[in-house]
Amino acid sequence: MMFLVFGTNPEMEHIGIGTAGIVAILGYVVVFVGLVLLMAVIYALGKAMTSRKKAAPAAPAAPVVAAEPAPGTAGEVKLYSVSDRDAALIMAIVANKLQKPLNELRFKSIKEVQ
């Protein structure tokens, strides 16, 4: 099959209803099988990644003591697809709307919802 030029299969030009039905069912099955197999691959990939993540803390690590946030800070904020600048803006807006000082608020995470 060439890319720049492309013709049609003359044998499939005029097909009967029976052949069309078979092609339709086969096509739907192929799409399903393709995506189900891909789903299995993604599941396996996800499992491998999460198990690796879980295994990582088992390695000898210094005891972690949750440090209190320094006075005047908003604590640790996890950012997902949000720049530092946007996060600062969002936190400032929330503080302003709630009429509370920023250091009395705790932001756990900020995530962009598309």
Added chain:
Amino acid sequence: MNVLAFSVGDTLMKLLRESGFASFFVGDGWKSLVMIVIACVLLYLGIVKKFEPLLMVGIAFGCLLTNLPGSSLYTPELWTEFMQEGGEFYHSYGHVLQEGGLLDFFYIGVKAGIYPCLIFMGVGAMTDFGPLISNPKSMLMGAAAQLGVFVAFFGAILIGFTGPEAASIGIIGGADGPTAILTASRLAPHLLGAIAIAAYSYMALIPLIQPPLMRHCTSKKDRAIKMEQTREVSKKEKIIFPIVVSIFVILLLPSTAPLIGCLMLGNLFRECGVTDRLSDTVQNALMNIVTILLATSVGATTVASQFLTMKTLGIVLLGLVAFGISTVGGLLAGDVMCKLSHGKINPLIGSAGVSAVPMAARVSQIEGQKENPSNFLLMHAMGPNVAGVIGSAIAAGFLMAVFGA
């Protein structure tokens, strides 16, 4: 003086006879007039009603230009010769470059399948596959929502279209413009204009087509289901995903290579973190340039002799059927998954399986919030939505493998 007056009159008459206006009254010239009216209606839909304006305006203007008699911007005869097996100019791009008009040159990119693939690269660079990676079950809804493709294909055969034509019409149900254009340009180039217009019109009408079907296929209680937040997806997973999908899907169905390859390359540019400039170019500059070339050249194929036929009416009708049935397919899969998960999955996200990113996911979000204002389905619906993009590419790959030479 007398001689000069005679020459002026003669010249004016000659100009009048050769003008485009005179052509409207000769033979089938009236058809061009009808097409100009259709082009103006499409421009109205694109500009005023905002029907996929980025593409519709270009398509409509291409349609206008190609139907102005004497403009010679697009020459359908050249492309007929191009496709004539055994003919002197069979598959000769050189002949097109020698004899063609400006829109013929643009059209080479469609014919060679370059523009749809570059658009797919842009789509990949703009898409976050995170919701799909975090909830791979979404794939099932993306697959189920391709039902309309194959039902419309079968319907097209029933009403007398040839196999390649029916395949090109069916793919409208994938609700994916570039995929529909690529498939039609390869299997039924004479129907390309009608198929592209139908595909983009129905994509713009998704907020009108889907909600009644969504309410009909789901119960009020199920529509109000709040879904739990899915797991976080690491950066590493997002980088590995396009590589794994490319290897796996292309090995499974090699004919999907142009679409899936470009989609995943664009996504890799986005996620890998070291090609931000390329990602930005693909998402913006390249996407915009290709959209202009694609839209005007697709519009140019709507020459009156090929567009004003009963086949166009059939395409418009079957396109609507394809969209509707794809939506129902996705919703039924959503219903089944809702039952199997004991009410953890809101079936409304199934309708987003018809690709049309992100419009279909937004419709799921809006309908979900109507039943439960605290419901946020958008990110959940993005899973089936992007799975639908991969699903429609696989469906197109299958049809091109069956009906292509």
